[in-house]
Amino acid sequence: MEMAATAKNGGAPEWRVTVPEGASVTVEHERCRAARAWAWLVSCVVALGAKVSGFGKRLWKIGADDPRRAVHGLKVGLALSLVSLFYYMRPLYDGVGGTAMWAIMTVVVVFEYTVGGCVYKGFNRAAATVSAGAIALGVHWIAVHAGDELEPFIRSGSVFLLASIATFSRFIPTVKARFDYGVTIFILTYSLVAVSGYRVEALLAMAQRRVCTIAIGIFMCLAVCVLVCPVWAGQELHRLTARNMDKLAGAVEACVEDYFADKPADDGKQQPDSGKAEGYKCVLNSKASEDSQANLARWEPAHGRFGFRHPYAQYKNVGAAMRHCAYCVEALSGCARSEIQAPGHVKRRLAGGCASVAARCALVLREASRSVATMTTSQALDFALADMNAAVQDLQSDLRALPSKLAEEESPAAVLDAVQLFTVTSLLIEVSTRIDGVVDAVDALASLAGFRSADVDVDDEASETETKVKHPVSDPDSDEPQRNTLSRFNRPDLDRN
CATH class of the missing domain: 1.20.58.220 (Phosphate transport system protein phou homolog 2; domain 2)
Structure with missing residues (x-):
């Protein structure tokens, strides 16, 4: 840095400071920027901590208002842990094949807070899976025997027809109230089985294994929901x-x-x-x-x-x-x-x-x-x-x-x-x-x-009490003679006192 004094028009000298190129930001300015950055970071951490604390308090209030909600979370975790054994243990995995994951998916979508909700979804899923699988296998047999040229049209036409009818049935009030979930599962299951049957061999074996794993998931949901702290909708x-x-x-x-x-x-x-x-x-x-x-x-x-x-x-x-x-x-x-x-x-x-x-x-x-x-x-x-x-x-x-x-x-x-x-x-x-x-x-x-x-x-309680008073039952192990329990109220000495 250089300092020079010059005179302008014979007047007083002017002082000029020559700053080297690239040194426009001073050390103090850098320190101020660093301090502001740290202050911003600390404020963000404090705000995040306040939000986490408030969220924790809300969670605690929800659980304290009704502890059964926390129990429900534990029940879902228990059901998933139990049904996961069919995937982790080799003997169980070999029994159900590679479709063990369907049991886990069934627990996730079927388990509900109340017993009625769990039974409703379990029944709808079971009925929809079985019916859709049976119809899909029937259509598969027809499509296979119809020839290679007609097979894609039969499969696509059946999917279009059944999906349209099933979707329209959801507007019926009774179906909407009781079987809406089942209709959705029916459409999904039929579409998967009907379409995959065009490329997959041994479709019947695959359908059987999938039905078995879904049944296992439904049974596990019902067992945990009914036996562990059940919540009845009624x-x-x-x-x-x-x-x-x-x-x-x-x-x-x-x-x-x-x-x-x-x-x-x-x-x-x-x-x-x-x-x-x-x-x-x-x-x-x-x-x-x-x-x-x-x-x-x-x-x-x-x-x-x-x-x-x-x-x-x-x-x-x-x-x-x-x-x-x-x-x-x-x-x-x-x-x-x-x-x-x-x-x-x-x-x-x-x-x-x-x-x-x-x-x-x-x-x-x-x-x-x-x-x-x-x-x-x-x-x-x-x-x-x-x-x-x-x-x-x-x-x-x-x-x-x-x-x-x-x-x-x-x-x-x-x-x-x-x-x-x-x-x-x-x-x-x-x-x-x-x-x-x-x-x-x-x-x-x-x-x-x-x-x-x-x-x-x-x-009835009054008459039963009166009967016991008139005909008291003595303790067979007691040597004390039987006494009328109301006799103390008829004694003149107690009345005088």
Whole structure:
């Protein structure tokens, strides 16, 4: 680097710095670039760590909410490990030939979360594979005996015809609901066997080995799914129905409490029990889950209280009745959160009657939920329904008399201020009417499923207890004489104490 001083026009000298070529970037600048690069790298690592930590927390929450999901993952791993032995062990591999990989593929595509889903896919895959293989072998025999010139046309024509018919059948509602997966496997299997038969010799032997390996995969799936912590679709549907009734009951109470609570008319904040008031959304959003579980439950064998022909379709009717009620609860919730509210002194005129009806509606739904959950029938549901209807009649009487009272005691304009109150009360009465439909659907389910009577069980237990008291059974190994267990309550000395 050189420094020189020159004078310009006799003035003061100018200082110039001559920088060598290629040294335009100083050492300090290089250090700054390196520092920025390290800072960027550290920030990327920190951001990646935060994302991984958040993802781990979400995974943990999913597993903690329902540990059966983690168990399902272990079950799939167990089934794959067991069926892989047919590929790793030479004696088993020689028994099934080179098609052992089909057993592993079958486990991957067949294993489902519920027993019903596993049985559904296993049956569809087995039936589709056998039927498609049989038809393909028949077409193969016809094509071989038709000659070399016609063989490609027969194979291609059969694939076109059967694939078109099978695909069209998937639009049939019954086929779509129960055999959609089987139709897909039928098309795939037939196409593979029919096309490969043109080049592959010993097609029958290949088809037999493939059917055997698929059967092994299906058997392994069913064994692990049923024997290791089974999850039954019928029980899931049963619990979902009872749980939705409880949530709907809580929503009815919360919406009425929210409407008649003392709060500013322009308060846009959610109330503390807004989550409970939105319980009706679970009912409205559960249709797809109910339909899927009901269809899968039909494939399950008898287990526990769920017999061979358990009326799973009736659960969909119960769910439909609950959704019919939930629509009114949704409208009721909209009125409760509306910015335009009736005056507080007008609300208080029907607050007691509406709260009484809401409490009794919730009681009816909870009694119906208990009936479904315990698979019993009880007179408590009939009593609760009678109390609800009586409360509704009282509320209707108060509603009819309210306009004249407002006009007499306040002013005719007060009747207009109470329009929203009339709407809320009418919706609540409609909710009670639709709850009657829910109870009817539950009664039909109890009749079809053969729910036992809880009242009879209580009477039987009481009579059995009374019999044991009158005729106690003594311990044969005890030397103590028999005594009446109720005699202590008849002793005068204990009564005096």
